[in-house]
Amino acid sequence: MKKSIWLLAIVAAIAMFALSACATKNNANVSPSSPPPSSPPAGTSPAAGGGAVKEVTVNASNWKFEPNEITANVGDTLKLTLNNTQGAHGLEIPDFGVNLKNGDTKEIKLDKAGSFEFHCSIQCGQGHDSMTGALIVQ
Secondary structure (H helix, E strand, O other): OHHHHHHHHHHHHHHHHHHHHHHHOOOOOOOOOOOOOOOOOOOOEEOOOOOEEEEEEEEEEOOEEEOOEEEEOOOOEEEEEEEEOOOOOOEEEHHHOEEEOOOOEEEEEOOOOEEEEEEOOOOOOOOHHHOEEEEEEO
C-alpha cells in the first residue's frame, strides 16, 4: 500500500514539473537586459512562380504572438520564422500543414484566400488557449 502512495506522489510531482516548465523556460540566447529581437522588415521580392516573397518573424512570449495578424496575397510565398522570446512555444497553421518550433523557418505557398487561425502548439501554461493569431490571405 505504501508503495502505491509513493508511486502516486512521484507521478503527481513529475506531472506538475512538466506542466510548469513551459511557462518558466527561457531561451539561453536572450538575456534579461537585452532587448527582444526585432522582426526583419517585411520583404516583397518576386517569387519564382509569381507573387511576392514575404518574410515574417513571429515573436512568441507568454501568452501572445507578435505580430498576431499576418496579411499577404494569394500567390505570395510566406517565409515564416518562429522566435521564442519568453517561454517555450510552437506555431501551428493547420490549414497549411505548418508546425514550427523555436528557430524554425518554413516557406508557405499561399494558394487560397481566407482567414486562417494559427495557435501555439506546445502546452505553455494558463494562457495557452488564448495564444492565437490570424493569417489573412487576400
